[in-house]
Amino acid sequence: METTSRAVEQTPAAEGGQQVPSARRTVDGYLEAPFPWYGLDEAFTGRRWLMQVGTAADGAVEHGSIGHGDEPSVRHETAGEDRGKFAVVVTVAANPVRRSPDGTGLLEATSVSSAAWLAGVGLLTFTWPGQMDHSLRDDWLDQQTETAWVLADDLEGSDWSTLSLPVDGVPTSFHYRESEFGWVLAGSTSQGVHVGAYGRGMSAYGLGFAMIKDIETYA
Template sequence: METTSSSRVGTQPAETATAPAQPAPQEHPRLSQEAAAAPVPAARRTAEGYLRADFPWYGLDGAFTGPRWLMQVGIGADGSVEHGSTGHGDEPSARGEIATGEKERFAVVVTVASNPLRRSSDGTGVLEATSVSSAAWLAGSGLLAYSWPVQMDHTLRDDWLDQQTEAAWELADALDGEEWSTLSLPVDGEPTPFHYRESEFGWVLAGSTGSGVHLGAYGRGMSAYGIGFSAIGDFGAYE
């Protein structure tokens, strides 16, 4: 289903500023999970890790006028920054709307460096190149980290999250499957196709930009149909 967004709010210029996920059981093409550590309070986050990257970061464009906040970056085996996320709207808690009934409204943008070759953590081999599937998995597993079925006992959450994260990878590896539709959204002002799906936990989308990075996004309480993305020029709006 091809859908083109035409209901974006506001026309002001983009601001010059442009998850946690459970660690995967195997390295495969999945990315380093430095960004999957326990969430750091927004007040203590800085742009230092982001500024070490050699690729552009993305966030929601200037049509979004709400709060912006930093998350964390993922570091590869060679010490380079591989990916990271920026948040928009209400900063979600570890037990989000699914568990508490609170109406959090947020969208997280995941930027993934386009790397044709990555070293394994033990330095003895290489991993598959990053792809749109990499962005889709990070977005899907990031959304899960902020979801917790209310009827679930705390001690069962890790098992549930492991199972759901594995399912998120399988979905991300089959972007042409029936679980995904196609959504066109602006990236730096240019219409760009994204893979899109919804679930009881929220929505997830993934695509690639003309600037050499893959983009993922996830959210809840905010419509994916009305958002757009732009490169971050200054992290001041996020700190």
């Protein structure tokens, strides 16, 4: 899924646990999306915050992320460390195979696998194993990103289980997996978008998703 990111990049802000300043967040990219955004439903009463949008080569918004709970920070995973509790919801426009803007080729379709991959990479972005030398982190992240893609491309495989969660109040089937870094899930909605999510410290089993009525309230 070839996209670029705008607004706040979902990449390490700094080492040592520093968080990305909320003041840098902007709602503009979200408002340009021709599809609805999803977040946790009203049962979640904690903090919500904007993260980033991803765009295609022609600038069209194709996906984006909304955070819930504690803002995750980039830091080593150490035993007994309080890593915070968060869940991030990724909304991906459901696009069929379509022609590129210049008419010379076809653009890749988006699917539930796209949502699963974006969620898997999102979780990795804020995590790396303890005792790993910083110079090795890029190699580790490249390897794990490839693994996330392989897993996302095989949602019917043994690495995934099925989890039913409400979406706009309707029970919906999601593909779900856990790892030492947290959990990832992905499914589709009746509103023409795919939804992925990832998190840690918050159980995925009690979550519900709902279309965001006014994304500007997150700014």
